[in-house]
Amino acid sequence: MAAYFAMLKPGDKVMGLNLSHGGHLTHGSSVNFSGKTYHFIAYNVDAKTHRLNFDEIEKMAKEEKPALIVCGYTAYPRQVDFKRFREIADASGAKLMVDMAHIAGLIAGGAHPQPFPHADIVTSTTHKTLRGPRGAVILCKTEYAVPIDKAVFPGMQGGPLDHAISAKAVCFKEAMTPEFSAYAHKIVENARALGDSLSAEGLTLVSGGTDTHLLLVDLTGLKITGKEAQLALDEANITVNKNTIPYDTQSPFITSGIRLGTPALTTRGMGKSEMKEIGSMIARICRAPADKELQQKIKAEVLAMTNKFPLYPELG
Numbered sequence: 001m002a003a004y005f006a007m008l009k010p011g012d013k014v015m016g017l018n019l020s021h022g023g024h025l026t027h028g029s030s031v032n033f034s035g036k037t038y039h040f041i042a043y044n045v046d047a048k049t050h051r052l053n054f055d056e057i058e059k060m061a062k063e064e065k066p067a068l069i070v071c072g073y074t075a076y077p078r079q080v081d082f083k084r085f086r087e088i089a090d091a092s093g094a095k096l097m098v099d100m101a102h103i104a105g106l107i108a109g110g111a112h113p114q115p116f117p118h119a120d121i122v123t124s125t126t127h128k129t130l131r132g133p134r135g136a137v138i139l140c141k142t143e144y145a146v147p148i149d150k151a152v153f154p155g156m157q158g159g160p161l162d163h164a165i166s167a168k169a170v171c172f173k174e175a176m177t178p179e180f181s182a183y184a185h186k187i188v189e190n191a192r193a194l195g196d197s198l199s200a201e202g203l204t205l206v207s208g209g210t211d212t213h214l215l216l217v218d219l220t221g222l223k224i225t226g227k228e229a230q231l232a233l234d235e236a237n238i239t240v241n242k243n244t245i246p247y248d249t250q251s252p253f254i255t256s257g258i259r260l261g262t263p264a265l266t267t268r269g270m271g272k273s274e275m276k277e278i279g280s281m282i283a284r285i286c287r288a289p290a291d292k293e294l295q296q297k298i299k300a301e302v303l304a305m306t307n308k309f310p311l312y313p314e315l316g
């Protein structure tokens, strides 16, 4: 909100990725303040590859001449080419904002390319792959520093939450360590291993795989919805979320996909062999979502696995 307030006037034109193709509510959804305040135009992922099609995005930007282009996503499993986005922004006279909320930890750890020097402004949460407290941070080129500070205060925020600020400092310090970099790389390795396992089980991955911490599974081939899969997996203590897939024919409340991520399991110490097993568990449940006995059997496997990776071993 502060980034938009600093860079835009109400009614300005902005380009963001279609919400059902992996974009975020704050990237122009009509039920969100962003879509109500600014004139958002959505770009899509390619219908065949399910990846960003930069030639299409460039064509749209040159025609629409937005004030701002937003990239960085919520459910897009591939790396984002920030340099290409900069070229498109320059060619269309737009500013470039990168919302790295999901991938900030991968970027900090060197497991995903950097948004700077390409972006004018970078927003992030601190509670996703950055593994810190619930909150946010804005990075920007010097010229935007004063307008952003003003947008935050007096623009919208009251007194600061000092405990959250100190927790962010701890989070950033951790993210600077070699151990965090190793963690970031391990997250991606584990996501690839989980993807390989799901593919070997015959499940379809949106875009064919992942470069990041997350995977989107297209369930249309199994003839179950994302909602059914989520509920069936819950029964076995496997937590995923239903998620639209690009060009989904189901509503966002039902969906044709599920979204999976490896950061939490990687923090617990799990590796490739566990990912292989988890992929198999997910596939078995999705192939027989009504089989209650199978769900209980797999729940026992899940408990046996998680017991091997206790959350707070130091607490005994």
Ligand SMILES: *Cc1c(COP(=O)(O)O)cnc(C)c1O
Binding pocket: 023, 024, 026, 072, 073, 074, 099, 100, 101, 102, 125
């Ligand atoms: C998660 C996310 C946000 C912020 O959402 P919160 O509700 O604060 O977690 C913003 N942008 C993107 C792309 C996100 O994925």
